Amino acid sequence: MLLMPKRDWQWGYNETHGVLSVSLGDDMEFLSAYKLKTLIPDAKEPMEFSVEHAKFYIDLVDRLSKSLALNDALIVQIALNATAAHFLLKPQMPKSWFFNVSHQCVYSEVGKLFQLTTSEHTVLAMVIESGLQASLVMIMSVECRLTDTKKLKQFETIKVMHDRLAPLPIQKQVNAA
Template sequence: MLLMPQRDWQWIYNDSYGVLSVSLGSDMEFLTPYKTKALIPDALATTEFNVEHAKFYIEFIERIGKSLNIADAVRVQLALNATAAHFLLKPQMPKSWFFETSAVCVYSELGKVFQLKCQGEVVQVLVVESNIQASLVMLLSPELHLSDSKAMRQFDCIKVMNDRLHPLKANRQIAAA
């Protein structure tokens, strides 16, 4: 079942868990993975889940429904995390040096899935924010080691130049006549 935004939804910083959360009414709360150091100052105060957030959330739900064959609950989880990342994470500079350059020119857009290649590891990412040169992407894979001392966990976001985004391999069937 897809959750649709309601008037009583709001962003709350959950002190108990040390992460941003979305209050989905009186009896439900969704915890994002985003901690204080990654959030803009406004995210630390209770803020409404406004019309702009709802519009982004609904558009994201629709887009990922076309690109990923996943359960509704996972779509909601991705869309809530993406909405939080898009509106409440601090702006980032691209950190492309961790990733291999792609030999294929890609068109990055919201909700599109790509691969990133880092030290022989290949992971899937989902575009949360895109412009002509760079994209903010959310890690779909469980984990990614960027270096000996730095790692990303599922749903963490990183900004990369679009030339680092590798298209997914399409499964093609060739019929011989």
């Protein structure tokens, strides 16, 4: 069953785990993938899960439910991490140099899935914030190795220019992640 936002949902910082969390009421807490150094200063203090946050989350859950063959728990996990990243992460500068240029023109929009290709592999990414020339994407694959010493884990974010976003092959759109 998909979790839908309630009035008692609240953002907070979980000191024990060192990450942003969402209190879902009834002694349930969702731990995001985001550590303090990546968060805006306000994220350290308790904050309501606002109507704007709820709308973003619900729209994303709806889009993911229609486009991916995933269980409800994973859809909720993806949508909550994406909502946290969209609203509570510090702004980033593009770091497109890690990825190859795509030779196909794409239209970037929130919730859309793309491939990013490094010199070694291809990963699945979802747009969580789209700008005129670049998008903030969340890594959907288990990890994305950028260099020998730098890698992104699932749900971490990176901003890339739109020319790095490659469309998914048709079969991946159904069985992603």
